[in-house]
Structures are given as structure tokens and as C-alpha cells.
Amino acid sequence: MIARLTPLIALVALEASVAASPRTPPAGTISGKVTYTGTLPRVRPIDMSKEPNCVTQHATPVTTQDAVTGPGNSVRYVVVYISAGDQGAPPATDTVRYDQKGCLYIPHVATMQVHQPLAIFNNDPHSHNIHPLARINAEWNKSQPKGAPPIRTSWDQPEFIAVKCNVHPWMHGYFAVLATPHYAVTDSSGAFSLTGLAPGTYTVTAWHERFGSQSQEVAIGGSETKTANFVLTARPY
């Protein structure tokens, strides 16, 4: 009896397996590395002596973050994103977190989609003022004293928005507000990876706050990984 039932059980199991894992659409990846050529601006130590609370939070002196580079001329904090060819995606609902700690913005560049919730925290034992210098979106400027709840907001239009704290003028960061869900920020090796791309032709753009932006077209045919490297031109101050 058991022997006669075995093929049937096997068949049912196979069908269940097929039903549980429907064929996933092909999803490609574009990965690569961002490097620079040219003359780098000078990386300077930040003088936080006007805010002793922040000096004590850093074991070693902090340096400016607007041109962070590494071995092999790699560039950190480059936003790489799909600027054309995107095939749409549901709006992002998870909250992007942006911290002020030790008189620095963490992360230095925060990426988010249009209308995506953004929460700005003050983790320092003193006040900051958050001043996003928006040009396309509305510019605003709000105080956030010690212990104040996070400032919750979002942005209506795609834009790279410089953020500064007027009280601590060395504090400098960016909100990268994008119309696409496909984006990445290069790590300390200059590497990035854009995943989950449906077959199609895409314009991939790399943007850096000092070295400008550069684009290239990449065609994705299926579940494949294509390489797109960028060489940005560094300019001294």
C-alpha cells in the first residue's frame, strides 16, 4: 500500500514545491567602482573646539568628508542611481534615519526616494539647527535642542540637497532625493551595486558633491550582472 502511494505523495510534493516557488522574473545587477582622476582638494582636519562636547566624542581628529578617497583612487560617498529607464516601483515607506552625532551627519550622504519618510535625530548633548539648502524643494531651517524628538519630514521633488548646521559650520552633509528605488552610495572602496533590475536599457548616473556627475547607458538582458565603472574628475578647491 505504502509502495503504491509513494509516487502519488511524490507528485503532490512536487506540485506543492512548484506552487511555493513561482518563477521569479529575471533581475539583473549593475555593479562597479567609482574612481577619480585629477587633483584632489586638500582634506582638512575639522576644528570642533567651539563645541567641546563634540571634541570629546572623537578619539582622533575628524577630517572633512566632501572628498573621501581610498586606495586605487576610489571615491566614497558617490550616489549611483538609475536616472532613466526605470520601470517604476511602489513608493518607499520605510523611514530613512539621519543622525547628528559628535557634530557630524551620519551618514554623510543620506539617500531616499521622493515622499519617503525621513527622521532626523539629534544625539548630541547640545542644540543643532538643521538647515537643508533646498533649491527645488522648499528650504527650511529648524532648531533641534538636546533631547528634542526627531524631526519627521519628506521631500516632494528629486534633488541633491546640501544640509548644514549654522551653529557648527563644519557640519555638512547631503540628502540625495531620488525618483528611483535603484540607488547606492559607494563604500570606502568606491564600490556600488544596483540590484533587482528588470530587463531593459538604463542610464546609470554617478553623482558626487564636489566632482560632479557622469552617466552611461547599460542594457540588462536578464538575470545577469553588468559592470559600469566611473572615473570622475577631481578638482581642488
Add this chain to the structure above:
Amino acid sequence: MRSQTRWMSLVSACGAVLLLGGATSAPAQDTHVGTLTGHAAAGKPLYTRYCAGCHGDDGDAQGENAQWIDPKPRDFTMGTFKCRSTPSGSLPTDEDLYNSVGRGFVTTNMPPWIALTPQNRVDLVAYVKTFSPRWRTAKPATPITIPREPAPTIQSILNGRELFRRMECWKCHGPAGHGDGPSAPELTDNKDNPIRPYDFHSGSRFMCGTSNQDLYRIFMTGLDGSPMPSFADQLQPTEAWDLVHFLRTLQPVKTPEATIWRAWFATHGSELKPIGP
């Protein structure tokens, strides 16, 4: 039949003209202040005559006098304004801009344009609103609510002094309100031009008015485009009035707050902990 077709064409054309006429007769730039309505076309020659020298023909703050002016003239193409009754990030109301033109800005080169008639001023405001696309895509938010002011007391002044310390106003405005706080030398506006914080000892006028209500509005809305942030999310109305009462004691004018403060300070001044780092 032919005449009927022509008649229908004429009606359609008239409809189109009416629609277009409707769109142009009440553009977003028209201003409404009280019973006055301002029109950009009427404001343009006034702007060219009185404003372009500093603010530039294109409203971009590139007038021929701009290079000699500090702080720099407002760049109207950015659609960002300091003196507003609306929250930070919002456009100002027509009345906010109208009041700015008539009041001028203390500590800047912008004079009070009281020589211009009220109609001139609403027309000017209408033309100023043509320089930024923000006026076509956004509307001013609802002005903030300013509750009735309680009478100043020594307690409200002392509470305000504590807020001045805790909100760290002193980091820019200085421990005694002289505009000489530790952050003052490096302050810049939204175009990276150096800018000085207000010195409360410099006179009776503030950047956006002279009254206690004006002072309340200034720090609750912030002065957009400048380093002065909004404190609307951080201060309850009673706290905001406390801060107003304290700030009034810093001015070199005789105010009810200063009278209360001086009488108290004469006998209790030594009890105060200094404000500052």
C-alpha cells in the same frame, strides 16, 4: 448650415479666449492685501525704478549696487523669504511681503518704502512674485497662531532667560545678546554670504517688526534663508512669551519688561548664573 458652423466656431473661440483670459486675469502673482489687489504689470515699472538697482532686473540680487551691499539683497528667484507669518519652509503671505516693503529691514540697506502708496506696494509685491516658480506651484501655508500675550512678570522673564540659555540662542546672539556668540563669526546665509546675528542692544526695531508679537513670530517661524531657525516645534506658546519678555530686557529702550527686570536685578543680580559656555 455653414453659418451655424461658423457661429459654433466663434463660440468655441470665445470660450477659449475667456478661459485664457480667466487664467491671465488672476495669475498666481496677483496680490491681495485687505481691499487692495496688486498686479504684476503695474508693479514692473515701479520695480525697475526703485528695486532693480539692488535686487537686479531679473530679481536675482545682481543689481549694480549689490556688490557694495552687506547683507546682500534678497534673491527673489529663490522664493525664500525671511519675514513671514507662515512656518519655516513656506512662502510668505501677500501681507507679509507688503509689510516688508513698507517696513524695510533694520541693519540692512533696505529702507522703509513708505513714500510709495499702498497700491504701489501691492503692485510691487505682485511683480516680485513673478521671479520664482515657487509661486506657481505652491501656496503660503496657514500663518502660525499667536495666542494672547500674558502680562510680563519677573518669573516669565527669568523663564525666558533660562530658555535663552537652554535653546542656546547665546551661541549666535551672545551671552548678553550683543550678537557676539561663539558661532557668530562664521555664520553664513543660504548663498554662503557672511551674515551677522542680531544685536539686541542695537535699537528698538527687529528684523521683522517692533512689537512683542513680531518678536514672537520671528523666532517661531525662523528667518528662512538666514541661519536663524524656527523654534515652533520646541517652544510652547507660554515659553515663547517668556522668551519674548526676556529678550525685551536686552534692548536699550524703556519697556515694561526692562522696568521689571532692572528692579529685580538691583537686589538679586548676584544670584544669577551667567549664560554661556
